Amino acid sequence: MISKTTFRVSHRALLGHWLLVPLGAALHFAPHAPFTLAGSNAPEALTNILSWAGMGLAAWGLLNVAYQRLAHEYVIGPDRVIERHGIIARRVTPLFIHHIRSTEVNQTILGRLLGYGTVEMSAAGTGTSEARFDRVANPLKVMASINSHFQSLAAGTGQE
Numbered sequence: 001m002i003s004k005t006t007f008r009v010s011h012r013a014l015l016g017h018w019l020l021v022p023l024g025a026a027l028h029f030a031p032h033a034p035f036t037l038a039g040s041n042a043p044e045a046l047t048n049i050l051s052w053a054g055m056g057l058a059a060w061g062l063l064n065v066a067y068q069r070l071a072h073e074y075v076i077g078p079d080r081v082i083e084r085h086g087i088i089a090r091r092v093t094p095l096f097i098h099h100i101r102s103t104e105v106n107q108t109i110l111g112r113l114l115g116y117g118t119v120e121m122s123a124a125g126t127g128t129s130e131a132r133f134d135r136v137a138n139p140l141k142v143m144a145s146i147n148s149h150f151q152s153l154a155a156g157t158g159q160e
Contacts, residue, residue, distance in 0.1 A: 004077040010116040013135035020061025027054025
């Protein structure tokens with residue numbers, strides 16, 4: 001029997017948030033650098049503000065990455081796929097595998113380069129996606145995993 005597999009948002013999909021960390025750290029530890037490069041001296045109050053802003057920027061980037069990784073969980077089980085969003089307030093969307101009629105992978109150019117994308121699953125009788133795995137690593141492998149669960153379920157119950 002096939003066991004469940006859990007996926008989360010890819011680290012590579014959060015590249016923009018990760019870039020805030022070194023930018024904020026550089027601004028915190030060298031708030032006078034932009035003024036030195038411009039050939040002028042910065043007032044002490046302004047460098048203090050820039051230092052605190054840099055610390056806030058780095059903290060915002062780290063907190064956003066942590067939230068995105070912790071708040072989004074995607075599970076492919078033997079009989080259903082489950083999409084979970086949220087930490088305190090939670091939204092859970094289960095979809096039985098035998099109800100899935102199509103799976104679709106969407107990747108942007110950056111997603112193709114960094115190896116992440118979105119997997120959308122549509123159920124019978126709906127024109128929209130019922131479950132959506134956003135920014136997962138190796139979306140083609142995720143789609144193959146869903147299809148293999150579907151095939152094993154169909155082989156076990158005699159459906160096709």
